[in-house]
Amino acid sequence: MNPPSHGPFGAVTALAALPLLALAVQGAACSGEAKTDPATSSTAGAGGNGATASGNGGALSATSTASNGTGGGGIDDGVTLINPSLHNTILGRPTDRSVAISVLADKAGDKVVVEYGTQLSADKLSIVGGAQSPAVASANGEPIVVELTGLLKDSKYYYRVHYQAGGQGDAPDNVHSFRTQRAPGTTFHFGVQGDTHPERFKNKMFSADLFKLTMAEVQKRQPDLYFTLGDDFSIEKIIEDFKKQNFPAGHQFLRSVEGTLAPAEYALLPKPFSQPMLVDGVSAPQSNAAYLEMRQKYFGLMANATALLLTNGNHEQAHLANLGGVFNNASVWAADARLKYYPLPAPDGFYSGDASKLLPKNGYPAMAATDGLLRDYYAFTWGDALFVTLDPYWHSEEVSPDSTLFSDPEPTWGATLGDEQYAWLKTTLESSTATYKFVFAHHVNGNNRGAAKIVTVQEWGGEPGFKENRPGWAKPIHQLFADTKVTIFFQGHDHLFARESVDGVIYQEVPNPGDNSYFPYNCDAYAPSSISWTGPSGYGKYNPSESVRLPDTGFLDVSVGPEGVHVDYVRTYRDIDLQTDPNNIFTGTEKNGEVAFAYSVPPKPTDNQPKDVAFTCPGAAPPADWKFNP
């Protein structure tokens, strides 16, 4: 590896090898290729057993190349199509045999048919030998979700959305791709990003242009899966406006009063909540329609070729403690919007997860989803890896972790995964035979700052009081991670890149994807010289020499294969920021899309080392005179 160079924050600019980039082929926007009118065709035999690839369609062509539905096909021609989505398509909940394709609808009555198969034409513009889904209609203008099932295992599929306005005609999208579950022993990669915070625009932590550059890097690399870590859909401006409109300045919200406000009293408020995140984002105030805008403007740029998997953060305010009182609507509508616009997993034969139903409380309604499932935590395997996402926010009864909604002090043991999620996590980790285990959550304990520094406390570390406050829990969460050999725990919330290791578990803070301050927020909470462990004996081994910190912005591209795990920190920059460098933080060698730091598990000689980064923490937040380009 070439010697790295350093900016004032010590950014490593030597690039690590990119082991997994497939051949990129620039696909053209579709224009006039021959199309079968899905509305008039008949059944096609899909790759696999064709469970739902039937209905109103005729064969798009004679035979699928993926006609062997017994699984283990392993079909992948290695082609990467980089095509925009014309109909805003989001892939979700992929399994060994299925995937969900969510398409934004313009109006009620519009329909979608999906053409899909495993083989492309020579010019890469058409699917050869494909099948087609039944037509699915939008009843009320909500997104259309087409579930493709009966697919070949461990295979790459190409697909094309055919949009039928009013159920007529055909507006075909470009060809995109997805993957079914990888087989053990195969190599693949996934992406993970930290907090987006689009509500912090106007040079407070978010640049739309920079976030789009990050999405473009994801689109280029096309990981099978892409995890978000929360604080992507803040609705707090809506809540703040609601508070201002209905309560005097400085009003102290208490859980014992507003947290249990009866619906009849709520109805007397001068300006109760409107349904902000469900209305059109164009005419709505900023922050409204957050869930819709995020896919319209950003996630839709890359999630047509990568399955999107969400994790809740504290700013989503999708919190159990908000239910049954003045903030009930905000939390329930956040849950509704999340499930409406993003196809997320529920427990089934492939995924495990939150099987409990969110019930109405104190006379307020619960969610719109008739199954009552929050789809907020889930686990599955992919290749040699177990993936686990966690959510303390829907399971902390007494406290909204890291929330300013209520003035009551946050009780020390208030934030929790809850008994049910803990039991599921323990079973999931202990029963998994996967070589690698990755866990994702917004933050250790759901609150505070740092990772190694705070894995020692509360239910994570098992400090004194653990037995009394978590009766029935066999061991604290960090100990569970260490005992089951969790490879990496990914968290956001702190807005920087930071890697630490405790008892062999890597705690990886993931940078923001669109922060044009390029600042290492909260770096003072990371890389402590030691940690104060008061949990079970034999744990708490921390080596500060393994810790590394770097500033925003970008995402992590993580490859998994028989040789191990490889983590690339892909940094993104706007040209204007590199050219003008208003805060004198760049070396002049930075390039958008570069790998700023790379490491492996187990370690390899080619890894970047912490000593490569001559990092000096400039403080928890930028000084008041930090300069931003327009």
Ligand SMILES: [Fe+2]
């Ligand atoms: Fe955040």
Ligand SMILES: [Fe+2]
């Ligand atoms: Fe956060």
